[in-house]
Amino acid sequence: MPWIETVLIYGAIPLAVFLLFAVLTLVPGHGKDKTRYRPGQPWDHEPVWYEPHPDTAGVHGGGHADADAGHGRRGVGATAAALAIGERPHEADTEGPRRTAAGGARGTW
Amino acid sequence: MTQQLDSRGSSDTRDTQGSVVDETRSGPVSFRDLARIDEALTMSSRETGLWFTLYVGDLGADTRSTAEALHARSGEDTANSVLVALSPGQRVLEIVTGSAAARRLPDRACALAVLSMTGRLGSGDLAGAIINGLRQLSDAAGHPSHRRH
Numbered sequence: 001m002p003w004i005e006t007v008l009i010y011g012a013i014p015l016a017v018f019l020l021f022a023v024l025t026l027v028p029g030h031g032k033d034k035t036r037y038r039p040g041q042p043w044d045h046e047p048v049w050y051e052p053h054p055d056t057a058g059v060h061g062g063g064h065a066d067a068d069a070g071h072g073r074r075g076v077g078a079t080a081a082a083l084a085i086g087e088r089p090h091e092a093d094t095e096g097p098r099r100t101a102a103g104g105a106r107g108t109w
Numbered sequence: 110m111t112q113q114l115d116s117r118g119s120s121d122t123r124d125t126q127g128s129v130v131d132e133t134r135s136g137p138v139s140f141r142d143l144a145r146i147d148e149a150l151t152m153s154s155r156e157t158g159l160w161f162t163l164y165v166g167d168l169g170a171d172t173r174s175t176a177e178a179l180h181a182r183s184g185e186d187t188a189n190s191v192l193v194a195l196s197p198g199q200r201v202l203e204i205v206t207g208s209a210a211a212r213r214l215p216d217r218a219c220a221l222a223v224l225s226m227t228g229r230l231g232s233g234d235l236a237g238a239i240i241n242g243l244r245q246l247s248d249a250a251g252h253p254s255h256r257r258h
Contacts, residue, residue, distance in 0.1 A: 037235040051160075107202045
């Protein structure tokens with residue numbers, strides 16, 4: 001075969017394949033996740049508090065969750081519903097917000 | 110997913126109940142991770158009957174007391190609620206359980222979840238840490254019907 005054909009087959013085709021993969025992997029911004037967290041960098045996002053979907057069934061024990069599904073949240077008793085409206089409990093909590101935490105754990109990294 | 114965007118200020122999950130998050134805003138996690146976190150939160154809450162909430166943000170100087178104050182406002186039924194609070198800037202992770210939740214999630218189980226989460230957080234895997242931590246917590250808590258006697 002002529003030498004130009006040899007160069008094309010053994011030189012140009014591998015080079016084309018090489019360049020194709022090079023472009024695919026080195027395309028700027030690809031695979032670089034901007035939102036990725038790296039330990040040690042400052043965290044300047046505003047605080048976010050996520051909670052489950054409000055229609056989570058069975059948070060108060062599955063049985064009567066369906067009856068309260070219309071309220072969109074967990075079933076609350078009469079007292080809790082009244083408190084939710086804005087009434088205070090009859091025992092005045094003078095010492096500010098009561099402590100609700102009973103346990104847990106903490107860790108650092 | 111509902112979320113509270115205000116910081117430690119005003120406080121009520123009822124304010125944002127049923128609201129839809131504006132997801133056009135670029136947040137700390139990608140949308141795909143956000144969906145996975147959402148599913149993990151919802152599924153673990155549904156399976157265990159506990160109310161799992163997740164706080165990502167600064168926790169102040171006294172991280173534990175801040176996390177406990179957040180837990181006190183984490184819902185209507187704080188006894189059954191579990192707060193996973195992490196502050197990536199301070200590299201602190203706090204898990205706070207309510208009085209009823211603490212019976213099903215003893216401190217040892219929480220510490221185990223914290224341990225696996227901090228391992229992933231140390232390598233920068235924020236969403237993976239959250240998802241696996243929630244999975245571990247819900248596995249430890251079990252299903253409510255199995256605990257009812």
